[in-house]
Each structure stands twice: as structure tokens, then as C-alpha cells.
Amino acid sequence: MTVEETYLKGCFVLTPKVFEDERGFFFESFNKKIFEAKTGVTANFVQDNQSKSSIGVLRGMHFQTKEHAQAKLIQVIKGKALDVCIDVRKKSPTFGKSFSIILDAIEHIQVYIPRGFAHGFLVLEDDTIFSYKCDNFYNKASESGIIFNDKDLNIEWGFPLNQLIISEKDKQLPSFKEFCK
């Protein structure tokens, strides 16, 4: 596995070594010892999540607040998605900056998103299955986020915005300016 830190400190792209043969493929999707050695992050994942989405579904940009904040190790296990995370750590030199990457079930790239980031993704193929580990439990009361099309953040989704499928909850998320208040 190769690990590269993105320009957002503490946010890593992990590319696994995939073994292919006549049966198909094999790779280690998580190895605590290697993950910790290569990232310097102590992994204490406590919850695994999966979602399936149709093309055009956008989920995000989400985070849980305060002591319920979650780091996530994310991957696509079927299909393809544009994944985006935003550094919303108010003291970070890259506060308000985002990182985007295409994830699919061919390269099996994973992203480690530390606590203090908003996260979302746009699904680019039908029946895309997104899978992620979290280092803190789901806590409904602490759910928060930022609107996906925030005009200050200006995330390039590369998809007709009027064709997106978004939950009512996500359509109501605040702007980045409101979040900064």
C-alpha cells in the first residue's frame, strides 16, 4: 500500500496493493499495523457504514460536532464517486480548502479524512456502494454540515446541479459563512 498526505494536513490517500489472478482480485482493505505506520495516525475505528446510491445522488457535506466528531476511512466498493472533503478546522492553515478525488472499484483508492472535516460525495454510476469506517459513533444530535453548492467554497462537482438527487436534510444545510459565525 502506498500512502500520500494531501495538501490538507492529516488527510491521506491510500492506494492498496491489489493481487489479481484468474479468480479475480485480492487486497487488504484495512491493516491497522500498516495504516498506523504509514500515516502516523492511531486508528480506533468503532463503526463501519455502507450506502448504495444511484447516479446523481449527492450526500454531504457532513460532519458531527465537538466530542462526536468522526475521522473516516472511505472507499467505493462498487461503482464510482467523486469524493470531496473540506477542512473546517478553524485553526488550520488550510481552513475552508477542499480536496476532491474520484474513487472507484477498479483502483480501490481509500481516503483517510481526519476529525474536523466536512465530507460528501457525488455518485457517478448507478448502484454505487460507498463504504467507510468511523472512529466515533453516530450521534444524531450532533449532525451538522455545509451546503454542497456553497458559493464561497465553490466546489467543482462537474455535474448538472439541477439533476442532482439530494436529501431534504442536505438541502437545508447552512452556508460556509453561516458556519464560520
Ligand SMILES: Cc1cn([C@H]2C[C@H](O)[C@@H](COP(=O)(O)OP(=O)(O)O[C@H]3O[C@@H](C)C(=O)[C@@H](O)[C@H]3O)O2)c(=O)[nH]c1=O
Ligand atoms: C450516518 C448514519 C445514519 N444513520 C441513519 C439516519 C437516517 O435515518 C439514515 C440515513 O442517514 P443520512 O441521510 O444522514 O445518510 P448519509 O447522507 O449517507 O450520511 C452520510 O453521508 C456521508 C457523506 C458521510 O460522510 C457520513 O458520515 C454520513 O453523514 O441512516 C444511522 O443510523 N447511522 C449513521 O451512522
